[in-house]
Amino acid sequence: xxxxxxxPWQSITIxxxxxxxxxxxxxxxxxxxTRAVLTPITPVQSWLSTRFQAFQTVFTAPNDTAxxxxxxxxxxxxxxxxxxxxxxxxQQVTEVEILTSLLDFAKAQPENDYEAAAxxxxxxxxFLKYIIINKGSDDGLRRGMPVVSEQGLVGRIAAVTAxxxxxxxxxxxxxxxxxxIQPAEVDATLQGxxxxxxxxxxxxxxxxIQPGDxxxxxxxGGNYPANILVGQIASVRQQATALFQTASVQPVVDFERIEIxxxxxxxxxxxxxxxxxxxxxxx
Amino acid sequence: xxTLLGVVFMGSATILQVTVVGxxxxxxxxxxxxLLVLLGWVLxxxxxxxxxxxxxxxxxxxxxxxxxxxxxxxxxxxxTAVGYLIQTRVWQIPLLxxxxxxxxxxxxxxxxxxxxxxxxxxxxQLSEIFNLVILPSIFLNLLIALPIYSVMxxxxxxxxPPEVEV
Numbered sequence: 001x002x003x004x005x006x007x008p009w010q011s012i013t014i015x016x017x018x019x020x021x022x023x024x025x026x027x028x029x030x031x032x033x034t035r036a037v038l039t040p041i042t043p044v045q046s047w048l049s050t051r052f053q054a055f056q057t058v059f060t061a062p063n064d065t066a067x068x069x070x071x072x073x074x075x076x077x078x079x080x081x082x083x084x085x086x087x088x089x090x091q092q093v094t095e096v097e098i099l100t101s102l103l104d105f106a107k108a109q110p111e112n113d114y115e116a117a118a119x120x121x122x123x124x125x126x127f128l129k130y131i132i133i134n135k136g137s138d139d140g141l142r143r144g145m146p147v148v149s150e151q152g153l154v155g156r157i158a159a160v161t162a163x164x165x166x167x168x169x170x171x172x173x174x175x176x177x178x179x180x181i182q183p184a185e186v187d188a189t190l191q192g193x194x195x196x197x198x199x200x201x202x203x204x205x206x207x208x209i210q211p212g213d214x215x216x217x218x219x220x221g222g223n224y225p226a227n228i229l230v231g232q233i234a235s236v237r238q239q240a241t242a243l244f245q246t247a248s249v250q251p252v253v254d255f256e257r258i259e260i261x262x263x264x265x266x267x268x269x270x271x272x273x274x275x276x277x278x279x280x281x282x283x
Numbered sequence: 284x285x286t287l288l289g290v291v292f293m294g295s296a297t298i299l300q301v302t303v304v305g306x307x308x309x310x311x312x313x314x315x316x317x318l319l320v321l322l323g324w325v326l327x328x329x330x331x332x333x334x335x336x337x338x339x340x341x342x343x344x345x346x347x348x349x350x351x352x353x354x355x356x357x358x359x360x361x362x363t364a365v366g367y368l369i370q371t372r373v374w375q376i377p378l379l380x381x382x383x384x385x386x387x388x389x390x391x392x393x394x395x396x397x398x399x400x401x402x403x404x405x406x407x408q409l410s411e412i413f414n415l416v417i418l419p420s421i422f423l424n425l426l427i428a429l430p431i432y433s434v435m436x437x438x439x440x441x442x443x444p445p446e447v448e449v
Contacts, residue, residue: 121301123348126313126416127396127407130349132301158349166349174405194411195311 098260101150106262112225113266115139119258120164129172129196131155133261136163144223144269147261152229152252153177153217154261156269165263170230171196171255178220179230184209187218188247190230196255200233203245211235215249222270285332288442289324289339296320297343312419314427317344318388321359322428323435325366326380329443337363350396358395362388377432385428389421 024030099116106114115135123130135141137160147154147167155175158168170177170192177190179200186207188200203209213233219226231251238245300316307313321340325333341356348355366384374380397412 121347122305124297124300124305124315124317124344125348125350125396126305126308126311126420127393127400127412128349132347168349173400173407174403191406194407195415 095260098150102260102262105148105150112264114262115141115265116260116262117141117165118260123166127173127194129169129175129192129255130158131167131169131258131261133165133167133263134163135263136161136165138162140265141165141263146224146228146264146267146269148228148264149253149258149261151254152231153224154253154255154258156223157263167261169255170251171198177224177230178218179215180218180226181207181209181233182214182216184213187220188215190215190249198231198249198251200247200249201244203247205238205243205245207245209233209236209245209247222272224269225264225267284442285330286335286339288438289332289336292320292324292438293317293336293339293343296340297347300344301347307423309419309423311415312417312421312423314423315389315392315420316427316431318359318362318392319385319424319428319431320435321362322366322381322384322388323432324439325363326370326377326384326432327436327439327443328370329445330439331443333363333367334360350399354395354399355392358392361391361395365391381428381432382425385424386421389424390417393417393420 021030102114102116106112117133117135117139119131120134121132123132133147141157141160143157143160145157147156153170155167155169155172157165159166168175170190172192173194175190175192178187179190180187181200181203184207186203186209188203190198191201192198200215211233215230215232217224217226217228217230229252231249231253234248234250236245236247296317304316305313317340321336324330324336337360338356341359342352344355344359345352362384365387366380369380369384374383393412393416397407397416401407
């Protein structure tokens with residue numbers, strides 16, 4: 001009996017102490033004590049937590065890296081696909097712009113029938129200024145047909161196969177075009193060169209021409225229709241001792257960047273060579 | 284086999300020349316991929332069918348160009364002859380052979396073309412031809428001659444594996 005009698009008092013005392021502590025805690029009287037105890041513990045807890053997270057990262061990193069790499073590869077593939085799409089769309093926009101310009105050009109000259117063709121190559125010889133287009137005799141193209149762009153005169157068809165054609169540019173050294181200078185209303189001949197520069201020749205000495213004058217086809221000779229824009233006079237060379245003036249010409253067509261051309265399919269070139277008298281030999 | 288390869292390689296080289304290489308210009312000159320592929324084949328001792336390759340090169344260029352077909356055929360056959368002669372009779376130094384035949388080949392092609400154009404009445408000036416076409420073309424051809432030759436060497440070794448001494 002003696003050994004068990006103090007226990008209820010101990011238990012009651014402990015319960016009362018606990019209730020007292022709880023009551024003090026609920027009343028906020030233990031806050032300074034709690035703060036004083038927790039203040040040195042918090043940094044230790046932070047230090048331990050940081051180290052634990054570092055260890056956790058080390059052990060879980062391989063899975064995350066693989067996932068990130070996979071995701072990165074997916075995103076890179078997506079970027080590449082989108083970049084390709086952007087390039088394709090930009091090309092389509094450029095093509096539409098060119099085609100719109102060509103359509104405007106065709107509408108402005110309704111008397112002509114046009115066939116559009118893409119430039120697919122150029123002559124392998126640097127001496128010859130020719131381009132190759134992707135339309136041929138199957139599309140109704142014939143030798144001698146004039147070729148234009150939305151800017152102006154490009155050249156004429158020199159040779160035709162079933163699905164392709166060779167176009168002699170007006171910059172070719174062997175190309176000669178009869179032109180008219182505006183507003184002077186003077187006829188001249190346009191001559192290409194090996195440097196792709198085009199020059200005007202056979203301009204009468206008394207003709208009043210100046211830089212900026214427009215050059216249009218005259219239609220003489222029957223090789224080209226009249227009134228197709230060729231370019232502008234860049235500079236005039238006049239010598240008192242020469243029979244004619246000459247001028248260098250800035251073409252309106254950028255022959256380096258030409259992509260799509262129009263062929264005037266209803267124009268029939270006229271071969272006037274039989275009408276040109278041959279020189280008779282002097283006896 | 285050699286002729287079949289010639290059709291494939293010369294056809295491909297001509298397409299590349301017309302669409303890509305010919306548009307990369309220095310002044311008025313351009314590299315001649317067909318010439319370099321032809322030389323890359325001719326300058327290998329084990330290569331066969333070099334004359335067929337010469338004819339094919341000329342024919343492909345003649346078909347795509349505005350010049351008459353016989354002119355490039357003659358040009359490329361002449362180059363084949365020069366390359367064959369140098370390779371078999373003169374030197375056995377591949378690099379020297381390549382550089383010499385590249386210069387000679389460029390000169391042959393452009394000289395024959397300019398002579399033909401002059402004969403048919405195209406106004407050309409000798410100084411312009413040399414300064415603006417021939418010299419830049421030689422430079423561009425020399426620039427890409429070595430890579431093309433390396434590729435052709437690999438192809439020749441693949442077609443005609445070198446004999447191994449036991």
